[in-house]
Amino acid sequence: MMNKRFLITLCLFFSLILAAKQLDWAHAKEVQTGVKLITIEREEPRLQKINVMRIDVANRKIRFAATGRDRDYGKPMPDFPSKTIHTKRARTTDFVAAQQQLNRHVIVAANAAPWTPWTKPYTHQYGFLPGLNINQGIVVSDDHKHGAVFLVRQNGSAEIWTTRVPEKLYPELQIAVSGFFPIVIDGKCVVDGKARPDPRIAYGLSKDRRSMFIITVDGRQPGWSDGAKLDELAQLMIDAGAYNALNMDGGGSTTLLYIDRGRDLPVMVNRQSLMGYTRPVASNIVIYLDNKR
Numbered sequence: 001m002m003n004k005r006f007l008i009t010l011c012l013f014f015s016l017i018l019a020a021k022q023l024d025w026a027h028a029k030e031v032q033t034g035v036k037l038i039t040i041e042r043e044e045p046r047l048q049k050i051n052v053m054r055i056d057v058a059n060r061k062i063r064f065a066a067t068g069r070d071r072d073y074g075k076p077m078p079d080f081p082s083k084t085i086h087t088k089r090a091r092t093t094d095f096v097a098a099q100q101q102l103n104r105h106v107i108v109a110a111n112a113a114p115w116t117p118w119t120k121p122y123t124h125q126y127g128f129l130p131g132l133n134i135n136q137g138i139v140v141s142d143d144h145k146h147g148a149v150f151l152v153r154q155n156g157s158a159e160i161w162t163t164r165v166p167e168k169l170y171p172e173l174q175i176a177v178s179g180f181f182p183i184v185i186d187g188k189c190v191v192d193g194k195a196r197p198d199p200r201i202a203y204g205l206s207k208d209r210r211s212m213f214i215i216t217v218d219g220r221q222p223g224w225s226d227g228a229k230l231d232e233l234a235q236l237m238i239d240a241g242a243y244n245a246l247n248m249d250g251g252g253s254t255t256l257l258y259i260d261r262g263r264d265l266p267v268m269v270n271r272q273s274l275m276g277y278t279r280p281v282a283s284n285i286v287i288y289l290d291n292k293r
Contacts, residue, residue: 021239025054031258032107033289034059037269038240045232046197049218049225051256051269052240055108055287057158058210063290064152065099066112066175067283068135070126080117083128086141087115089280092255093266096286104288109266110214110256111201112150112177114249115282127282131178137171148246150203151176158212160205160244177285179203179246187243189234197227199272200250202234204242213240216256216270224274253281 028036034056042048056062070088077083090098096109115127129141132149149161152174162182170176183191183202199219205212215236219227228236230247237245255278256269272278 021235023052023240025241028054031267032261034062035108035258037258046226047224048228049271050228050236051216052236053108053214053256053258053269054240055212055214056210057152057156057205057212060156061289061291061293062156063104063288063293064175064285065104065288066133066135066177066285067095067140068138069140072126073140077117077124077126077128079124080119080126083117083126085126086129086133087127087282089115089125089127089282090284091278091280092257092284093268093278094280095284096257096259096266099286099288104286105291106259106286106288108214108256108258108287110203110285111249111253111281111283112179112285113283114178114180129178129283132165132176133178133283134170134173134176136175137173139170146178148179148181149176150179150205150246158205158209160203160246162244175285177248177283179248181247182244183230183234183247184237184242184245187238189231189238191230191234191247193229193231195230197229197232198251199254199270200228200230200233201248201254201256201270202237202245203248204237204240204245206241207243211241213237213242213245214256215240216254218254218271219250220252221271221274224271249281249283252279255279255281255284 038052040050133140146164200217217228218225
């Protein structure tokens with residue numbers, strides 16, 4: 001049997017390895033007020049372009065908005081009548097422009113919840129969202145099957161729920177957006193490496209919930225980036241400082257941008273495709289500054 005001293009030495013050894021992997025936020029690039037960005041390029045275990053963003057959600061001026069109900073909410077989709085309309089698909093950059101027209105000082109935007117339908121020729125105008133999705137206290141979708149929800153209360157508290165969110169909280173929420181499933185719970189990876197490498201996006205929160213993390217990994221682009229497996233995405237979140245994290249709507253929907261402070265124009269952080277095409281999606285979020293607060 002291994003003696004106690006050896007076990008302690010072994011634990012310290014692996015602790016040092018894990019500590020060495022933690023991302024150095026002290027030297028990260030500040031791209032917006034309270035927003036830092038680290039870009040990583042790897043060749044092992046495969047070619048990867050990785051973007052890790054940290055947002056100071058403890059800042060009282062920071063507010064959130066998400067894709068809301070379409071004006072034809074609840075009607076059958078004209079191009080897919082078996083589904084009812086929740087939202088209208090829009091590119092993240094167009095969603096940002098619409099929010100700016102509401103005089104919101106947007107600093108960051110990303111795609112969010114998964115959605116259907118997704119059948120050939122992939123030109124559906126609308127989206128039907130699973131899980132719980134809320135914008136400014138108004139329910140956009142709720143199938144009562146919650147298990148991966150990122151939400152922000154009106155008081156600014158950002159939270160990740162892996163159980164059903166009580167309905168009594170709904171009116172108190174700035175936003176709620178559902179992901180596919182958790183990838184990190186209480187600081188531990190809860191997914192395996194069986195899924196193929198793909199483009200990915202994940203949302204995470206630090207243990208004190210003062211920092212939000214958004215991570216993207218480009219994929220399906222030979223010679224540029226080949227994507228990440230789910231356990232790799234989870235480890236990236238842990239290395240960034242996340243205590244809980246969710247796998248959001250990745251693949252060709254993956255989008256993350258910030259607004260350049262000098263030019264007031266969106267800067268795309270990740271690359272969706274070799275051709276520069278960006279997909280209209282059914283769920284987006286923006287983070288903006290409320291200078292009145």
